[in-house]
Amino acid sequence: MEKKPIYSFEVFPPKPTSPVESVSNAFAELASLKPDFISVTYGAGGGLNGGALTCELCAKLLHEYGIKPVAHLPCISYTKEEISTVLQDFKAHGITDILALRGDKSPDRPEKDDFKYASDLIEFIRREGDFHISAACYPEVHPEARTAADDLRHLKEKVDKGASHLISQLFFDNAHFYDFREKCDIIGINVPIEAGIMPVVNAAQINRMVSLCGASLPRKFTVMMQRFGHSPEAIRDAGIAYAVDQIVDLVANGVDGIHLYTMNNPYVAKRITEAVSGILGRSL
Numbered sequence: 001m002e003k004k005p006i007y008s009f010e011v012f013p014p015k016p017t018s019p020v021e022s023v024s025n026a027f028a029e030l031a032s033l034k035p036d037f038i039s040v041t042y043g044a045g046g047g048l049n050g051g052a053l054t055c056e057l058c059a060k061l062l063h064e065y066g067i068k069p070v071a072h073l074p075c076i077s078y079t080k081e082e083i084s085t086v087l088q089d090f091k092a093h094g095i096t097d098i099l100a101l102r103g104d105k106s107p108d109r110p111e112k113d114d115f116k117y118a119s120d121l122i123e124f125i126r127r128e129g130d131f132h133i134s135a136a137c138y139p140e141v142h143p144e145a146r147t148a149a150d151d152l153r154h155l156k157e158k159v160d161k162g163a164s165h166l167i168s169q170l171f172f173d174n175a176h177f178y179d180f181r182e183k184c185d186i187i188g189i190n191v192p193i194e195a196g197i198m199p200v201v202n203a204a205q206i207n208r209m210v211s212l213c214g215a216s217l218p219r220k221f222t223v224m225m226q227r228f229g230h231s232p233e234a235i236r237d238a239g240i241a242y243a244v245d246q247i248v249d250l251v252a253n254g255v256d257g258i259h260l261y262t263m264n265n266p267y268v269a270k271r272i273t274e275a276v277s278g279i280l281g282r283s284l
């Protein structure tokens with residue numbers, strides 16, 4: 001029998017100036033859609049306080065909503081001692097799953113010397129305790145990589161050091177994902193690779209996301225944005241339909257999992273989940 005694809009969500013903490021309660025309703029609604037796990041981002045700019053928020057929200061997902069949390073953890077701005085403290089905090093709250101990341105470089109955020117790449121963090125976490133470690137991957141190549149082959153070798157290093165699950169950067173053209181998956185297979189990366197899907201439901205979001213992550217936009221997508229971008233309702237419906245179309249094609253092509261970048265929007269996540277639950281073999 002075909003294995004059921006993993007289905008997971010990503011959420012982010014509120015701004016440090018807003019209370020945790022400001023996302024509680026959204027998290028509760030997202031949890032009610034029963035994804036396999038919900039990952040919580042970690043604001044690389046927020047200092048260690050970013051970690052405290054991520055930890056608090058992961059604990060909430062686990063203990064209040066009964067959903068497995070995955071805590072994101074970027075490392076370049078932290079020392080080993082600081083990361084060790086965060087790991088102990090995760091463990092004390094029952095959080096056992098970590099998405100180990102390097103973090104984006106920024107002139108506003110000084111880097112420290114202990115961790116240069118995510119693979120250094122993966123090695124460190126492996127030594128520190130019993131965690132399930134995931135890592136990020138880039139179907140359209142990480143923007144700083146010298147070549148695609150280099151990027152793939154570095155990804156293999158993350159898996160060899162202990163990442164047993166990969167979550168991809170968002171993409172809008174499934175062909176990039178299939179090509180990447182084939183290359184992973186050839187190089188011997190044989191852990192599950194979840195496809196990152198971002199439903200684009202407003203015009204501002206697309207400009208911000210694409211400039212940040214460099215995803216290429218297929219013609220079908222740009223035509224859609226031009227035609228419907230002026231109407232909030234139209235672009236929302238078109239964005240949801242586009243994401244559903246991507247997911248149907250990915251599942252038909254045997255994807256290991258779908259990781260939905262929810263942007264803390266339960267309405268959008270619910271519509272997508274309802275539309276694809278049958279093809280994912282899930283009941284709502």
Ligand code: FAD
Pocket residue numbers: 040041042043044045072073074100101102103104105116117118119136137142143144145146150151152154158167168169170196
């Ligand atoms: P790495 O795997 O370390 O790779 C970074 C670059 O270094 C790549 O170009 C790689 O090819 C290269 N490289 C790796 N190893 C070597 C080596 N040995 N020698 C030379 N070059 C090497 N950021 C946050 O701050 N918080 C988050 O919560 C967050 N969540 C994310 C979730 C997902 C699913 C994704 C895809 C990204 C997320 N990010 C987050 C962004 C991430 O931190 C950035 O994309 C960052 O630029 C790279 O992180 P990485 O872990 O992939 O880095």
